[in-house]
Amino acid sequence: MSGILVLAADPMLAGDIGLVEVVLTLAKAVVAFGFLLVAVMLMIWFERKLLGGMHQRFGPTIAGPFGILQTLADGTKLFFKEDLVPDRSDRFVFKLAPYLSLIPAFLAFAIVPLGGDFNNGGQVEWWGRTTYLQVADPPIGILLFLAMSSVAVYGVMLAGWSSGSKYPLLGSVRASAQMVSYEAALGLAVASIVLVTGGLSTHDMVVAQAAEGYFGIVPRWNVIVTGLVPFIVFMIAGTAELNRPPFDLVEAEQELVGGFHTEYSSIRFALFFLAEFMNTITMSAIIVTLFFGGPAGPVLVSEVGGVGIAWAWGVVWFFLKLFVLLFCFVWMRATLPRFRYDQLMDLGWKALIPVALGWFLFLTALEVGRERGWNEAAVTVVSLLVFAGAALLLVRAVRSGRRARDREAARADEPSDPVEERA
Amino acid sequence: MAEAVFVVSAVIILAGAIGVVASRNPVHAALFLVQTLVGVAVLFVLNDAHFLAAVQVVVYAGAIVILFLFVIMLLGVDKAEELRIEPIFGQRPLAAVVGAALAAVLGAVVITGADVLTGLRRAGGERSLDGDATDIERMGRVLFGEFAFAVEITAALLTVAVVGAVVLTRRASRSDASETAGAAP
Numbered sequence: 226m227s228g229i230l231v232l233a234a235d236p237m238l239a240g241d242i243g244l245v246e247v248v249l250t251l252a253k254a255v256v257a258f259g260f261l262l263v264a265v266m267l268m269i270w271f272e273r274k275l276l277g278g279m280h281q282r283f284g285p286t287i288a289g290p291f292g293i294l295q296t297l298a299d300g301t302k303l304f305f306k307e308d309l310v311p312d313r314s315d316r317f318v319f320k321l322a323p324y325l326s327l328i329p330a331f332l333a334f335a336i337v338p339l340g341g342d343f344n345n346g347g348q349v350e351w352w353g354r355t356t357y358l359q360v361a362d363p364p365i366g367i368l369l370f371l372a373m374s375s376v377a378v379y380g381v382m383l384a385g386w387s388s389g390s391k392y393p394l395l396g397s398v399r400a401s402a403q404m405v406s407y408e409a410a411l412g413l414a415v416a417s418i419v420l421v422t423g424g425l426s427t428h429d430m431v432v433a434q435a436a437e438g439y440f441g442i443v444p445r446w447n448v449i450v451t452g453l454v455p456f457i458v459f460m461i462a463g464t465a466e467l468n469r470p471p472f473d474l475v476e477a478e479q480e481l482v483g484g485f486h487t488e489y490s491s492i493r494f495a496l497f498f499l500a501e502f503m504n505t506i507t508m509s510a511i512i513v514t515l516f517f518g519g520p521a522g523p524v525l526v527s528e529v530g531g532v533g534i535a536w537a538w539g540v541v542w543f544f545l546k547l548f549v550l551l552f553c554f555v556w557m558r559a560t561l562p563r564f565r566y567d568q569l570m571d572l573g574w575k576a577l578i579p580v581a582l583g584w585f586l587f588l589t590a591l592e593v594g595r596e597r598g599w600n601e602a603a604v605t606v607v608s609l610l611v612f613a614g615a616a617l618l619l620v621r622a623v624r625s626g627r628r629a630r631d632r633e634a635a636r637a638d639e640p641s642d643p644v645e646e647r648a
Numbered sequence: 649m650a651e652a653v654f655v656v657s658a659v660i661i662l663a664g665a666i667g668v669v670a671s672r673n674p675v676h677a678a679l680f681l682v683q684t685l686v687g688v689a690v691l692f693v694l695n696d697a698h699f700l701a702a703v704q705v706v707v708y709a710g711a712i713v714i715l716f717l718f719v720i721m722l723l724g725v726d727k728a729e730e731l732r733i734e735p736i737f738g739q740r741p742l743a744a745v746v747g748a749a750l751a752a753v754l755g756a757v758v759i760t761g762a763d764v765l766t767g768l769r770r771a772g773g774e775r776s777l778d779g780d781a782t783d784i785e786r787m788g789r790v791l792f793g794e795f796a797f798a799v800e801i802t803a804a805l806l807t808v809a810v811v812g813a814v815v816l817t818r819r820a821s822r823s824d825a826s827e828t829a830g831a832a833p
Contacts, residue, residue, distance in 0.1 A: 318675070364782065368702035375710025379682070382714065386675060386721055398721055401714055408710070425784070 245352055250360075254335070257360050261334055265502040266296045272502075272555050279559040300495060308491040313389030322387060323489070323496035326380030329373035330503035335360035336369050336427045337510040340540035343435035343521040347428060349536045357428055358520070358536060366425035367415055370511055371408070374466055378404045380500065381468075381475065385485035396484035399566065400468060400475040406573045407465040413581035414459035417451045417588050418515050427514050435521035448516040454584040456516045458577050463508045465573065467501070469554060471561035474569060509550040510543075517546050575623055583612050653694055661687035674720045678713055685709045699784045 270285065270293055277284025285292030310316060340358040341347040348355050363369055378401050385397020422430045430447070438445040448456045465472040476484025486497045513519055520539030527535045564572070587608045594604035664687060667680030685708045692701035791799055 315673075315675070318679070364698045365702040368699070368706065372702055372705040372710065375706050375714075378710065378714055382717060382721075383675075383679075386717075394721065398718065401718060405711060405714055412706075 245354060249351065249354060249356060253358075253360050257334060257339070258331060260339075261331060261503055261506060262499075264506050265499055266300075267293075268502050268506060268551060269296045269299075269498075271551070272558075275552070275555045276559055279556075303491055303495040306491040308493065309488075311389055311488050314488065315387040315389065318383050318387035319488075320493070322380050322384035323493045323500070324380075325383065326377060326500035327496050327503070329377040329380075330500045330507055333370045333373040334503075334507045334510060336363065336366060337507070337514050338428055338431050338519045338539075339543055340520045340536050342524055342535035342539055343431055343519075344524060345535070347432055347435070347520070347539070358539065359428065362426055362428045364425065366427050367419065367430070367511075367515070368425055371412055371415065374404075374411070375408055377500075377504070380497075381485050384489065384497070388485075388488035390488055393485050393487045396475050396487070400485055403468070403472065403474065403569060403573075404466055406570065407462045407577070410458055410462040410573060410577040410581050411466060413578065413585055414455040414462065415515065417455040417581075417585050418447050420585070420588055420592060421447060421450050427519075431514060431519035431521055434518035444518055444521070446516060446518045451516075451588060452584070454580065456512075458581045458584075459512065459515070461572070462577055463512065464554070464557065465569070467504050467508055469501075469505065470558040471563050472569060473563060474566055505554060506547075506551070509547055509554065512550055513543065513546040517550075519543060519546075575619070579616070579619055583615060587612055650694060653690065657687045657690040657694070660684075661691075675717065678716045678720065681716070682709050682713050685713070697783050699782075699787060 273295065274284040274292065285295035288294040288298045310319060336359065338347065338357060338359040341349055347357060349358055350356075365372075381400040381404070382397045385393040385395075385400070388394070418430065419425055422433050424430075434444070434446050434450075436445050439449075443449065468475040476486070486494060489497060520543040522538060522542030524535045524538045526538075527533065590604055590608045591601070593599075594601060661684050664680045664683035668677045668684065671677045671680060685704060689701040689704040689709075692698070692704060
């Protein structure tokens with residue numbers, strides 16, 4: 226009987242569920258959704274404006290002050306365009322696909338802690354109820370994010386297939402291969418965080434990072450605790466998972482016209498566009514939660530006119546961190562050229578996954594050593610030696626594989642030699 | 649509440665299962681399979697097996713069915729199949745017999761409701777683990793404690809399968825074959 230009720234570890238939902246609890250939960254969901262929609266609108270404007278600046282041009286300027294309403298204008302235009310469904314398409318799947326892209330993007334956002342005073346456990350008291358400032362804190366925590374990012378593959382894949390046209394199909398097959406392979410690296414980077422936190426809940430992760438840091442000024446963020454490598458892996462794999470430049474092979478304009486959404490128009494195209502930017506914001510929010518302490522930060526003013534606003538500082542810190550990460554995503558887009566497909570797969574399978582796995586095992590060895598009271602320096606040296614040895618073996622294996630391929634290719638180019646054939 | 653969730657997800661699961669068998673288009677069949685798998689994930693959550701539910705979605709819905717779809721799309725068999733021709737002789741009567749046998753076994757389990765087959769009422773049986781531990785901890789203890797050898801053997805088996813698949817797909821060309829034949833003692 227208890228199954229459903231344990232779904233959320235939020236203290237508010239532990240006891241009896243009354244009207245206030247239901248209304249509060251609904252309100253949190255609505256606020257989070259509204260925030261995401263507004264954030265997408267601003268993010269599209271921000272990205273275009275920033276890209277414009279980096280390209281030495283203006284970006285949107287006409288609609289509203291600084292062109293801030295440009296997205297609204299574009300959205301209105303998309304709403305009133307004719308909605309085309311190609312003749313050769315699979316009509317039901319064609320209509321289903323945009324939603325399969327959009328809904329996971331929002332659901333994954335539900336586990337992000339948005340605010341709260343994490344110097345005191347991160348809870349807030351509203352109407353006599355103690356609760357967290359996040360839509361849900363399920364026991365599977367961060368795994369929900371991984372599950373949603375694997376469901377999101379369906380949106381892209383089915384959109385391409387159901388269009389009944391060649392370029393979208395090629396784009397979607399590329400996309401699914403890319404997203405499935407980078408999910409492994411993503412998962413391994415998350416595993417490192419789960420290891421140092423000792424649990425899956427995103428709330429616990431932020432609580433752990435809000436603890437006393439090093440030397441009084443360096444915060445105890447996971448990006449430092451796990452030694453930077455998982456963060457780099459997660460950042461690269463996350464960008465690939467989002468299909469953002471430099472990993473936007475899914476819609477490589479020069480090769481595939483428009484990729485998986487070539488045949489989409491009007492509001493359905495708008496849904497894909499919305500999902501793409503929602504995913505960017507969700508991914509940045511997840512990175513902030515996992516690696517940069519989420520809403521954890523100092524409380525500068527705890528009260529204004531007798532009303533406690535300590536929780537609001539959490540919101541402020543969260544948004545500042547989120548903003549910096551979003552800026553980095555746009556910056557990467559403006560700076561880096563697109564990868565070739567074989568480079569993409571090489572990077573994913575031969576670099577990111579082994580590095581993430583090796584680093585995870587290294588962190589595990591340190592953890593076990595600490596628990597058993599082994600000499601920490603010895604554990605580190607031995608693990609790093611093993612790490613280096615494995616890396617050497619891998620590099621050799623990759624190199625000999627490449628040599629064999631080159632030999633084969635060279636042989637295929639030569640005209641067949643009758644003498645060799647007889648032998 | 650729990651009963652309502654069970655009934656709703658059971659309907660979803662069964663509808664999906666029938667859809668897998670009945671739909672003529674392989675892509676639609678794969679989508680129905682996803683529906684069934686997600687329904688089963690809901691049942692896992694209902695039984696407090698949250699981790700299993702997550703793994704069900706991540707691994708089965710997120711990776712395995714994606715690979716199914718990948719193969720279906722790459723092979724270009726995403727059209728309605730011709731069903732009148734039987735590819736292997738005697739396959740269909742045999743399938744009917746096996747299906748009936750499976751239905752009989754499942755029926756027997758449902759009717760007797762207890763230890764007909766394995767002597768255990770539930771998976772795990774009498775063995776109870778620490779009551780407070782989450783399902784992840786319990787599964788971890790069992791898998792990497794009691795069944796560590798089985799896990800390792802399975803990992804080795806999967807590695808062998810992957811290596812075998814790579815070797816088979818990279819079949820040596822004729823000149824290559826003669827070279828290796830010459831090099832071998």
